[in-house]
Amino acid sequence: MLYLTSDLHAEIVRLGVAAYPYEGCGLLLGVMTDTAKVVRGVRPMLNVWPVVEERRVRFRIDERDWLAVELEAAAQGLDIIGVFHSHPDHPPIASPRDLAWAAWPGYSYLITEIRAGQAGPSRSWELNTARAAFEEESVQIIADQAPPVG
Amino acid sequence: MATIRIPTPLRGYAGGLSAVAVNGANVAEVLGDLTRQYPDLHGHLFDGDQLRSFVNIYVGQEDIRYLQGAATPVAAADTLLIVPSIAGGAR
Numbered sequence: 653m654l655y656l657t658s659d660l661h662a663e664i665v666r667l668g669v670a671a672y673p674y675e676g677c678g679l680l681l682g683v684m685t686d687t688a689k690v691v692r693g694v695r696p697m698l699n700v701w702p703v704v705e706e707r708r709v710r711f712r713i714d715e716r717d718w719l720a721v722e723l724e725a726a727a728q729g730l731d732i733i734g735v736f737h738s739h740p741d742h743p744p745i746a747s748p749r750d751l752a753w754a755a756w757p758g759y760s761y762l763i764t765e766i767r768a769g770q771a772g773p774s775r776s777w778e779l780n781t782a783r784a785a786f787e788e789e790s791v792q793i794i795a796d797q798a799p800p801v802g
Numbered sequence: 803m804a805t806i807r808i809p810t811p812l813r814g815y816a817g818g819l820s821a822v823a824v825n826g827a828n829v830a831e832v833l834g835d836l837t838r839q840y841p842d843l844h845g846h847l848f849d850g851d852q853l854r855s856f857v858n859i860y861v862g863q864e865d866i867r868y869l870q871g872a873a874t875p876v877a878a879a880d881t882l883l884i885v886p887s888i889a890g891g892a893r
């Protein structure tokens with residue numbers, strides 16, 4: 653289960669709209685337990701896919717940018733718990749391309765469809781333990797930062 | 803001893819720790835010490851004896867690929883980070 657406030661979700665969607673027609677991307681910051689992840693912040697990241705026109709269907713995050721966010725987040729008591737990116741004019745379904753370049757099971761991969769420059773649905777995915785497929789993760793949009801029970 | 807930060811999803815394999823103190827004079831030795839302390843980490847970091855293609859090791863702010871790779875010296879005050887390469891796309 654991924655818990656996300658409506659404000660943070662709105663920010664993620666706004667970033668996807670702003671990046672359109674290219675894929676926008678960023679990092680989810682928060683806390684991870686055995687049963688849930690709670691997003692406490694988002695960090696937009698540059699899409700550094702090397703061929704600009706291919707950014708319509710590709711994204712890449714620079715490892716040095718990830719490192720900087722990890723250290724900044726740690727100083728605030730937060731961890732990187734996932735990645736968000738947008739799918740311009742494409743459903744928010746983790747693709748074989750997303751799978752090929754995923755990292756470890758446990759991160760949330762939140763994908764937002766941006767269709768014709770307008771916000772579409774968001775869905776989240778987790779890599780299975782064999783790293784062979786994504787499984788959909790439930791997303792709970794909450795009103796404020798109050799942590800979930802349990 | 804140097805310190806190596808553990809990525810969030812791998813902490814369950816490292817006793818729940820966000821950072822582990824490691825012994826070793828270079829990157830190969832400290833990674834070996836890390837996986838001796840926490841053997842379950844090995845398969846998540848390595849494919850056989852090679853680092854997985856999406857796994858990047860930093861000593862401080864420097865990627866070891868641009869230093870001396872696995873032979874990169876590690877000092878007691880150093881912090882190492884394990885940073886994933888992340889990419890994807892709609893199709």
